[in-house]
Amino acid sequence: MIFWSLVFAIGAGQAALLALALWRRPVNAQANRVLAGWVALIGVDLAVKAAYFHGPAPELLKAYRLVGLFPFLYGSLFYLYVRALTEARGLDRRDLVHLAGFAVSLLPNLGVFLQDAAQQRAFFEHLRQGGYWPGRPWLDIGLFVYSLSYVIAGLVRVRRYRRGLLQRRSDADRMSLHWIDAMAVSQIVIWCIAVVQWLARIPWIDYPLIYGAVVGWVFVVGYLSLRQVAVAAEPAPASVEEARAEEPAADDPRFPAVEARLAQLMAQEQLYREPALTIGHLAKRSGYPEYLVSAVINRRFEGHFWDYINRQRVEAARACLADPDEARTILDIAYACGYTSKSTFNAAFKRQLGQTPSAYRQRHAGSAASGPA
Structure with missing residues (x-):
């Protein structure tokens, strides 16, 4: 012993x-x-x-x-x-x-x-x-x-x-x-x-x-x-219940306007580039209540807020990787699109497009090289 x-x-x-x-x-x-x-x-x-x-x-x-x-x-x-x-x-x-x-x-x-x-x-x-x-x-x-x-x-x-x-x-x-x-x-x-x-x-x-x-x-x-990151506390139960009570049971007439406003914020202001973007911040920038923005994302975009922002980030990264004149590294592009780690970016990119960022870039680089002079 x-x-x-x-x-x-x-x-x-x-x-x-x-x-x-x-x-x-x-x-x-x-x-x-x-x-x-x-x-x-x-x-x-x-x-x-x-x-x-x-x-x-x-x-x-x-x-x-x-x-x-x-x-x-x-x-x-x-x-x-x-x-x-x-x-x-x-x-x-x-x-x-x-x-x-x-x-x-x-x-x-x-x-x-x-x-x-x-x-x-x-x-x-x-x-x-x-x-x-x-x-x-x-x-x-x-x-x-x-x-x-x-x-x-x-x-x-x-x-x-x-x-x-x-x-x-x-x-x-x-x-x-x-x-x-x-x-x-x-x-x-x-x-x-x-x-x-x-x-x-x-x-x-x-x-x-x-x-x-x-x-x-x-x-x-x-x-x-000892490697854990800072964890954001979940909202108080009362605020969760209030949000559920406010969320519309059916599509609100304002849904199209909210959807258009979100598209504008993503395309023009590129809010998805903010690494710690929250639904509250997005709602504040949109000018609409948080429960309404959340409902639009869940119903019109069929996913969580996290899924919605990830799609925006991956699409922006995809456009950069497909550009033969883009000189930045894959990691620099990932950071520029709002990601904070390469592993998270790679997983999200492959989940959405079915291949890794490096494979996607190589394929498009090969297509550009074999194209007409």
Whole structure:
């Protein structure tokens, strides 16, 4: 077990450094402080595991059992992190309800925490002879169901956020929260390992492997969270409901005028070139209410605001790439058309035209070279 003790100690050190970095990071500050607290708890968990696996002793039993119940917090902390990220707000006293699972998990273990030294030694021998902790197996089943429900709730919130983002911002791809998916999938994989270890005794799938995977998760979270971009908070629920109430059920007589105005703003003022263009800004420039502009884009142009702006950008880039006299690089053209990354531009271009920008430019360059002199 010395190997695993070393792995857990490394993970604990990494978690401590990551928690400190996240706490001080100004981007998405409120959410990162929730994540910092979560990672710090994992660091404590791993540190206790490192000490216990290095030299199991009755004196470590209470601390070992306490951190063994921390996973009841991890699912709810994932949900709270996602909520803080998408709403740009920290925790308050009402969020104590999300600690209920952990509080309930403590109840069957109160006897362990109240043991005196002699009782600890006796219980330690009981565990060494193959005995179980209090609450097994129902506590293990409850942990999996409880934590998984919170992860699913967090992913549902992310999906709702993405859908709203596509309706509001032209740079939605920069705030798509794909790192949240990676964090969630990693947690589910860890719990699946735990379930397999619980149901079937496979030699290389054991308890240390579960926390070895947790160490790997800490490094994944560190890499992803420190690279995250600033996330725009979703609008308050009241404003969303008001917008839905205002949106016309049928085509408004002003639709043609709004459609013409949008075409003018795109063709003459080229608003699509603004990387962080929002539906609110476009509505303000058009002179029409936001709900009406949104309805026109959704119904007349058959797509989200993000789709609509992407089509304008790709069409502008296509015209530049087809021009044999255009000397700018593909990346310069992408930036000029409002994109902020080459990968996003390439994906949008290929999705709309069926080929990459470089292939499109080469084809048109070949056509120009083979044309009449």
